[in-house]
Amino acid sequence: MTMQAHDLHRIAVDAMRARGLLPAFAPQALQEAEAARAAGPERNGAIRDLRQLDWFSIDNDDTRDLDQLSVAEPLPGDTARLRVAVADVDAMVRPGGAVDGHAGVNTTSVYTAAGTFPMLPEVLSTDLTSLHEGQERLALVVDMQVAPDGSVTAAELYRAAVLNRAKLGYDGVSQWLDGAGPAPPQLAQVAGLEAQLRLHDLLAARLRQWRHRRGALNVNTVSARPVFEDGRLVDLRPDEKNRAKDLIADVMIAANAATARFLVEQGFPSLRRFLQSPRRWDRIEALAAGFGVALPDAPDPLALDRFLRERRSVDPEGFADLSLRIVKMLGPGEYAAAAPGATGTGHFGLAVSDYAHSTAPNRRYPDLVTQRLLKAALAGDAPPYSFETLSAIARHCTLQEDNANRVERQVLKAAAAWLLRDRIGERFDAIVTGAAPKGTFVRIARPLLEGRLVRGFEGADVGDALRVRLVAVDPGQGFIDFERV
Numbered sequence: 001m002t003m004q005a006h007d008l009h010r011i012a013v014d015a016m017r018a019r020g021l022l023p024a025f026a027p028q029a030l031q032e033a034e035a036a037r038a039a040g041p042e043r044n045g046a047i048r049d050l051r052q053l054d055w056f057s058i059d060n061d062d063t064r065d066l067d068q069l070s071v072a073e074p075l076p077g078d079t080a081r082l083r084v085a086v087a088d089v090d091a092m093v094r095p096g097g098a099v100d101g102h103a104g105v106n107t108t109s110v111y112t113a114a115g116t117f118p119m120l121p122e123v124l125s126t127d128l129t130s131l132h133e134g135q136e137r138l139a140l141v142v143d144m145q146v147a148p149d150g151s152v153t154a155a156e157l158y159r160a161a162v163l164n165r166a167k168l169g170y171d172g173v174s175q176w177l178d179g180a181g182p183a184p185p186q187l188a189q190v191a192g193l194e195a196q197l198r199l200h201d202l203l204a205a206r207l208r209q210w211r212h213r214r215g216a217l218n219v220n221t222v223s224a225r226p227v228f229e230d231g232r233l234v235d236l237r238p239d240e241k242n243r244a245k246d247l248i249a250d251v252m253i254a255a256n257a258a259t260a261r262f263l264v265e266q267g268f269p270s271l272r273r274f275l276q277s278p279r280r281w282d283r284i285e286a287l288a289a290g291f292g293v294a295l296p297d298a299p300d301p302l303a304l305d306r307f308l309r310e311r312r313s314v315d316p317e318g319f320a321d322l323s324l325r326i327v328k329m330l331g332p333g334e335y336a337a338a339a340p341g342a343t344g345t346g347h348f349g350l351a352v353s354d355y356a357h358s359t360a361p362n363r364r365y366p367d368l369v370t371q372r373l374l375k376a377a378l379a380g381d382a383p384p385y386s387f388e389t390l391s392a393i394a395r396h397c398t399l400q401e402d403n404a405n406r407v408e409r410q411v412l413k414a415a416a417a418w419l420l421r422d423r424i425g426e427r428f429d430a431i432v433t434g435a436a437p438k439g440t441f442v443r444i445a446r447p448l449l450e451g452r453l454v455r456g457f458e459g460a461d462v463g464d465a466l467r468v469r470l471v472a473v474d475p476g477q478g479f480i481d482f483e484r485v
Contacts, residue, residue, distance in 0.1 A: 008114035019403040029098040033121035051163040061169040064126035078148040084255040085139035089361035107400040109363035112411040113226040133167040142255040150210030155258035174242035204250035224448040236447040260354035266377040269387040279331030325463035334398040337390035413478035416449035432464040456484025
């Protein structure tokens with residue numbers, strides 16, 4: 001028996017429907033998206049021509065929905081100018097249209113082991129609104145000045161025409177920056193690209209250090225990536241963070257924070273992403289105490305980050321597992337609306353007080369909504385959404401993000417159950433990732449997957465390290481059952 005990609009696809013479709021997500025686009029949405037091709041790009045005096053700059057992207061090698069580019073230049077006094085260009089998706093997606101309706105229901109692209117279910121039709125997300133190499137595109141630019149200490153001292157937002165000079169991959173760039181691999185071939189083809197990458201790496205480190213001084217958490221979680229050969233699932237391998245992924249994350253966090261501040265300055269309502277306070281600080285305290293570290297009674301990001309940095313130094317091999325335990329205890333972030341002119345609630349994990357998702361409008365609906373707010377502010381128009389409407393959108397986006405995560409986990413577990421079908425009785429080291437009346441769940445590392453603890457779960461809590469035995473699997477249902485040894 002083999003599990004083919006189409007078997008997983010069927011499981012994914014059923015799982016999406018069960019959780020209120022749309023697995024396919026209505027014909028009207030597909031027709032509307034195709035019609036955008038004939039419309040052609042917008043042109044007016046408010047759109048700056050920045051196609052001559054050395055814009056580039058870094059993403060997964062197989063990514064086709066490119067949302068952002070960046071370019072930087074050194075300034076006097078060891079400061080720098082950093083520009084992030086975000087694809088102008090709103091220019092091709094009409095509010096209230098069929099495409100917008102589908103996106104507003106799902107609110108996110110769903111990334112499963114069976115493939116991606118995009119938020120927008122592919123004619124848009126992987127073509128017309130994707131910032132492909134060599135293709136002229138419209139974008140919203142976040143233009144920031146970064147001080148030597150990593151603080152963003154000034155920021156301006158505007159619309160522009162841009163051109164991606166080089167599409168780079170995370171792994172290749174990271175290995176090159178670490179001195180562990182050859183230079184990406186584009187460096188020899190695009191003048192100035194090597195200097196861009198070096199400067200970006202420096203600026204990202206400064207931005208990160210500035211946040212760490214304010215308590216941004218130094219975690220390193222690992223996700224599973226399905227591996228297929230000839231359409232057949234053969235493994236689930238760790239998809240780990242690396243230097244290039246961190247670089248892009250740091251630049252995008254700065255852009256998202258600058259976006260939130262801009263909307264505050266304009267007196268606009270906004271959508272914010274926040275994690276106000278850890279859900280299980282008592283458990284985090286107990287975990288640190290197990291390593292001989294006393295954390296304060298009240299949630300303290302600086303103290304927690306000091307503990308994490310120490311553990312990374314002492315036990316780099318075990319740091320991913322420790323990070324997972326901490327992340328599970330922190331709990332999930334969520335979306336919320338901020339009233340006009342109001343500063344948002346803080347994001348505990350990122351150490352930023354105002355944070356608006358804005359850099360991925362091809363695959364996240366809050367980012368598209370934020371883009372419409374930004375464009376209205378730039379045009380001098382009234383906000384296109386009221387605070388009450390944004391509040392309803394925030395609640396729905398939080399709900400659907402959770403549903404999408406559940407679908408992704410269910411499909412991954414179906415794949416994992418099939419991979420484990422011949423390993424009943426084997427023992428594994430595990431970490432408790434969930435403990436609730438509905439069940440206790442654990443994660444093992446090789447292969448990287450999660451299952452239910454059906455026996456011996458009494459007293460187990462999130463973050464606990466256990467030894468477990470595999471007792472049963474059901475690939476069709478995505479069930480993986482363990483017992484405590």
